[in-house]
Amino acid sequence: MSDLRDGSADRATRRRTAKVPNQRTDQPADRRPPGGRAAARAASQSSGRGNSRRRVRPVRRGKRALRIAGACLAVLVLVTAGAGWWFYEHLNGNISSVALDGKGGSEKVDAFGRTPINILVIGSDGRTSAADCKLGGGCAKTGVQSGNGNADVEMVVHIAADRSNATVMSIPRDTMTNVPACTDPASKESTSGYYGQINSALSYGPACQVATIHQLTGIPIDHFVKLDFSGVVSMSDAVGGVDVCVSDNVYDTYSHLKLSKGTHTLKGVGALEFVRSRHGFGDGSDLGRTVSQHLFLGAMIRKFKSAGTLTDPTKVYDLADAATKALTVDDGLGSVSRLVGLASDLDKVPSKRITFTTMQTAPDPHNSDRVLPGAGAKSLFASIANDQSLTTGSGKKSATASATAQAVDPSRIAVTVENGTTVSGRASQLATALIGKGFSQGTTTANAPTTTTTTTLTYGTGQKPEAQAVAGALGLPSSHLKQGSGSGLTLVIAGDWPSGTSYPGNTGSAGASSPAPADTHAAVSNAHAQTADQSKGCAQVSPYKTVSLDGVSMTPTQAYAAARDQPDSDSGS
Incomplete structure (x- = not known):
């Protein structure tokens, strides 16, 4: 090696016409009163009081009409402004927020000073209200429960710094990991840390769940959104239902989802049954459920972006009211304006560039019912942490995958x-x-x-x-x-x-x-990657005997045929 320094212009004119001052050119010459203004006044007075009234009254009526219109307009403005302020304060009052206190790290700005957004979406199984008990069951002995429940749904939503793409990564609830020391500021429940199932961290508060995901993945998470059973119902109703497809007849006797083969519009309880079903799809585990949830969310995103949903004031109100009542968020999202900003950021991302993935898993050698992060998971985590897109501009899988593999x-x-x-x-x-x-x-x-x-x-x-x-x-x-x-x-x-x-x-x-850069090819390998624009995908019904009816194990399709008296989940739509 060698290192030497180591030793003209035209002016437009106007045509002017001579005009006598005060001349009224709109009357014929034979109708003009002679003698100037004084003669005109005399002629007017000689025509009688009735004519005088007729000439003045239209002006008075016009002024009165203007005054009435002005007063009505002022009242309308005040009422509208008051209603808007009430609506804004009403929505703000709906929101529940919790401080994260930096437990999820901080997102990094890019070279242009733009910041990506990483949000942990948590679906709680808590039966903390009578509505949740009715929807989720299990409260016959315990009654309405307290606390946060478990995080049966965990999705890291990443919106790129330039808002050109987004990634939604599900982490199966059966994943085993280290939970850090946490204290729930609301319940005062605390732990010094333990090794256990990842969804259990929510027992110590949403901030603990965020800290656990951050520790596992290395992804900075500044925000979270949590909703419960009744929240899913109200949100699906607010958007007018979500279209989903199933590959075959299915009856999950645990979540009570019952649908015939094909496409259905699900609202309310039917929508909840679909996103909760873990025995109806795939291999009957939580892995199959994450894929069907991605199909549901993709359909919901398409519904949000479709014409009419966000331009209809009634739908917007119903959606905003339902969302703010259903969600618990961190302080950083704890206002209507911030939630609207988040929705706007997500709306900028084309559906074809929103990628849904599931963390790759491997069997836990100590427990066959549990899983560990598998091959490719580190690449998936790193691609999100590094703000790398998993699709190209056309919505296909990243074309840089092979080049990136060489780069590492x-x-x-x-x-x-x-x-x-x-x-x-x-x-x-x-x-x-x-x-x-x-x-x-x-x-x-x-x-x-x-x-x-x-x-x-x-x-x-x-x-x-x-x-x-x-x-x-x-x-x-x-x-x-x-x-x-x-x-x-x-x-x-x-x-x-x-x-x-x-x-x-x-x-x-x-x-x-x-x-x-992470290897994006490895990041999407075996991660069930799909994009939000894929409207023709169907949830694959499990071919295994994952459900039980009258004490007999059977496949979800067999259960559908056997349960003829059970109404389908879309029968009330």
Whole structure:
């Protein structure tokens, strides 16, 4: 290696017509009173009092009408403003919020100062009201329960910093993991931490569930949204029902979902039965349920985006009223304006670029009924944490998957490091650091043509993933990357980086660096990936004997045929 610095104008005119002052040109000459204004007044008076009244009265009526209209308008404005203020305060009063206190970390801004949004959506199985007891059952002995229940639905919703794409990742409730030390500020229930089923963390409050997901995935989560059984019912009713499809006749005797093969519009209890069904679909476990829930959410998103839903004032009111009553959120979302902003951010994302996935799992060797994160899960977590899209602009699976897979093999990446500072040995320091991090032994050093003030990493056509890997290893922000006309990677160390092997200010704070990209091909492999625009997908009914009717085990399709007297879940729609 060598490092020398280590030793005219036209004016328009108007045609004017001469006019006698005060001349009334709208009357024929023979009708004009002679003698000027005095004669005109005399002629008017000689015509009688009746004529005088007839000439004045229309003006008085006009003024009275204007006054009445003005008063009505003022009243209308006041009533409308008052109703709007009441509506806003009413909705704000519906919202329940809980502080997170930073337990989920902080999302990182991108090179342009934009921030992604990561939200944990929690579906609670708590029977904390009479309505929930009626819908979920199980309260015959215990009655209405207190506390938060378990998080039977856990979805990390990621909205990209540039709002061009989104990812929804489900984490099965049967996942085993470490739950950190937590205290629920409401119930004062606390734990010093334990190893257990991931959905149990909600027992110590929503913030504990957020902290548990953050610890498992490494994804910063600044927000959460929690809803219960009755919330699902009210939300599905507010949007006028959600269209779903099932691949065969199905009767889940546990959730009570009963549908014939084909497409149905589900409202209220029927919608709840569908999203709760875990014995009706797939292999009869929670894994099959996550896929059917994605189909339901995709259909709901399409309904939100369809013409008429968000432009009909009555529907908007019903939806807003239902949503604010149904949701418990963190303080950061605890107002109507913030929830509207969140809805607006999600609305910017095309349906074809909203990807639904389920965390890859492997069997727990200690318990066949439980699972652990499987192969590909770390890549899925990293793609969300790194704000990487799982689709291209056309909505297909990411075309950068193969290039990204190469990028995570640093041994094939050689870099030319140039010293553009006045400090001797800088290029050698960085080259040695890169080789030490596993990059190619072919990495070389040289002097930059001139001293510079801003460090840059230039890459050739098709080599952006490699450049991102180098930048991630050195903590170099993505704003310092640029595409050149040649080939290869050239890192020019400038005056803004006078010492050290990690770019100044890179202490893991938001926006300080661009981490090496995750392998998006591995991220979607075996993750049941689908996009929200896929309207023709059907929930696959389980072919196994996952349900029981009158003490006899059978498949959900067999149960449908045997339960002829049981009404279908859409019969009341």
